[in-house]
Amino acid sequence: MLETRSKISTALYWAFVWGCGLMVLAFMIGPILLALLMSFNSGTTLRFPPEGFSLRWYEMLFDPIASEPIHTAAKNSIEVALSTVAVVTLITAPAAWALARAPKRFAGSVEPVLLAPLVLPSLVYALAALLALSLLGLGPSFLAVLIGHAAVFAPLMFRTVLGLAQRMNPALEEASATLGASRARTFLRISLPGILPGILAGAFLVFMQSLDNVSVTLFLGDPGRTMLPLRLFAMLEESLDGRVAAVSGVLILAAALLLVTLQRFGGRDAR
Amino acid sequence: MIRKETLLSWPMIAFMVLFFISPLLLLAGISLRGEDGSWGLGNFAAFLSDPFARGVLTGTLALGAKVTFFVSLAALPLVMLYWHAGKLLRGLILICTLLPMLTANVVRTFAWVVLLGRNGPISQTLLGLGLTERPFSLLFSETGLIIALVQIELPLLLLPVFAVLNRADRKTLEAAEVLGAGRWRAWFSAIFPQIIPAVLAGWVLVFASATTSYVTQSVIGGARLIYLPQFVYREVGVLFQWPMAAAISILLLASTGVIMLGLTMLARHERLQGHA
Numbered sequence: 100m101l102e103t104r105s106k107i108s109t110a111l112y113w114a115f116v117w118g119c120g121l122m123v124l125a126f127m128i129g130p131i132l133l134a135l136l137m138s139f140n141s142g143t144t145l146r147f148p149p150e151g152f153s154l155r156w157y158e159m160l161f162d163p164i165a166s167e168p169i170h171t172a173a174k175n176s177i178e179v180a181l182s183t184v185a186v187v188t189l190i191t192a193p194a195a196w197a198l199a200r201a202p203k204r205f206a207g208s209v210e211p212v213l214l215a216p217l218v219l220p221s222l223v224y225a226l227a228a229l230l231a232l233s234l235l236g237l238g239p240s241f242l243a244v245l246i247g248h249a250a251v252f253a254p255l256m257f258r259t260v261l262g263l264a265q266r267m268n269p270a271l272e273e274a275s276a277t278l279g280a281s282r283a284r285t286f287l288r289i290s291l292p293g294i295l296p297g298i299l300a301g302a303f304l305v306f307m308q309s310l311d312n313v314s315v316t317l318f319l320g321d322p323g324r325t326m327l328p329l330r331l332f333a334m335l336e337e338s339l340d341g342r343v344a345a346v347s348g349v350l351i352l353a354a355a356l357l358l359v360t361l362q363r364f365g366g367r368d369a370r
Numbered sequence: 371m372i373r374k375e376t377l378l379s380w381p382m383i384a385f386m387v388l389f390f391i392s393p394l395l396l397l398a399g400i401s402l403r404g405e406d407g408s409w410g411l412g413n414f415a416a417f418l419s420d421p422f423a424r425g426v427l428t429g430t431l432a433l434g435a436k437v438t439f440f441v442s443l444a445a446l447p448l449v450m451l452y453w454h455a456g457k458l459l460r461g462l463i464l465i466c467t468l469l470p471m472l473t474a475n476v477v478r479t480f481a482w483v484v485l486l487g488r489n490g491p492i493s494q495t496l497l498g499l500g501l502t503e504r505p506f507s508l509l510f511s512e513t514g515l516i517i518a519l520v521q522i523e524l525p526l527l528l529l530p531v532f533a534v535l536n537r538a539d540r541k542t543l544e545a546a547e548v549l550g551a552g553r554w555r556a557w558f559s560a561i562f563p564q565i566i567p568a569v570l571a572g573w574v575l576v577f578a579s580a581t582t583s584y585v586t587q588s589v590i591g592g593a594r595l596i597y598l599p600q601f602v603y604r605e606v607g608v609l610f611q612w613p614m615a616a617a618i619s620i621l622l623l624a625s626t627g628v629i630m631l632g633l634t635m636l637a638r639h640e641r642l643q644g645h646a
Contacts, residue, residue: 109552116451119447120448120450123445123524126444127467127470127521130482131470133491148491148494190385194383197376197377197378201375202375213383218578218626220623222599222602223582226619231393250390253385311476314599328474332476339484355472
């Protein structure tokens with residue numbers, strides 16, 4: 100009697116873990132596969148189910164004349180994203196490296212400030228930044244978007260680099276210095292390789308987030324220079340343009356390729 | 371006095387104070403400014419005494435709570451599966467969790483526009499099964515919005531929990547099983563307490579993200595469902611009511627902050643600490 104009850108309970112357990120677990124997994128990944136599937140749809144609208152296989156949306160997307168606004172928006176967005184990564188790397192990597200070696204009390208009091216943007220809704224920050232801009236008498240601009248993105252996304256790289264810098268053995272750097280290597284040489288041969296996976300992983304996250312951000316871009320950006328997420332957002336609201344699906348396909352592929360490349364270069368610590 | 375070893379951290383600290391902290395302080399300051407130039411809590415009082423605005427605030431907080439609840443419900447079996455999974459399946463689950471996070475917000479939202487529509491698979495499946503008489507659309511409804519947000523925010527809860535499980539001790543579970551605890555009890559008494567801090571951290575992220583996801587809210591929710599982000603955008607973009615918009619954002623921050631503080635205190639509670 101007790102035996103059967105525990106058997107049923109165990110069976111239920113595995114049914115729950117495997118059945119519901121796999122269902123949730125499908126729920127999580129399904130919409131992305133669907134977006135990919137729809138991008139190969141041959142119908143004139145994005146109706147479900149797709150009518151047949153074709154590359155027409157991709158052809159239209161890559162057509163330089165018909166999709167000129169999308170291309171410009173993508174170029175603007177990539178420009179901002181790359182500049183953001185550059186700025187963030189320059190200020191974040193040294194800071195994370197230094198804080199990993201700083202006295203515990205100092206690091207402990209500074210880190211929350213540097214990580215705060217992670218939990219603050221970027222919409223609220225965007226509003227605050229726009230307010231500051233208008234009080235200074237400045238208008239929305241490329242520079243404003245760049246600084247906004249850097250401020251909001253810097254913690255992503257700070258976290259990945261800090262994790263690695265803290266795990267690095269300081270004895271290695273000391274040994275290098277004792278053995279007569281110059282400071283620059285020690286940095287290039289010992290310190291930099293140690294934190295490089297963190298920088299790469301952080302750069303990837305910052306790049307993707309900057310490319311995807313709507314609120315900061317919407318509030319601080321020059322309306323004359325459309326950015327990719329805003330362009331797509333507008334296309335999505337106006338009509339179910341099939342090119343949205345095609346852009347989705349390109350973006351998913353780009354994210355996957357970047358991730359694989361990073362894993363090659365960064366080793367398994369990069370995440 | 372700046373110490374030598376902290377020197378390299380100052381550019382970032384200065385950048386964040388100048389470009390992140392000070393705008394927020396400005397925002398907090400201007401929220402206290404009244405229309406007639408006086409200072410005080412007038413904007414907050416005006417917002418909270420307007421029944422429509424109050425409805426938007428409670429609606430937004432309720433949306434955050436519902437999404438957080440359903441995300442936790444959905445995450446549970448997957449977290450358990452991850453715990454039992456071998457190396458290969460764990461890798462697969464991790465990729466499936468990372469991919470949605472790395473996909474553009476607009477892409478995820480677009481997928482849900484197709485999924486929730488009248489001709490979408492959800493409506494068609496229920497029609498085919500005879501559960502509904504005519505095709506229906508979940509777009510522009512709160513149900514549809516919650517379904518979409520749950521899928522979009524799930525990774526925010528899963529990733530911190532997976533990180534803990536990677537480091538968790540398998541021996542505790544084995545010990546519990548050897549001691550005769552059933553599968554369920556073994557999991558909930560030996561593993562679950564270890565992931566509680568990560569779950570709380572994930573909740574904060576999910577809640578903050580769900581209440582402020584401007585794109586998903588406006589595309590899936592439509593023009594009829596108004597949440598705080600759209601409300602704030604209207605105050606600034608259409609009505610140029612800076613102090614009011616500032617007050618609303620501070621309210622949004624404060625409510626998220628209170629929840630965060632509560633959860634942090636809960637996580638530090640000695641009974642939970644004892645287990646962790």
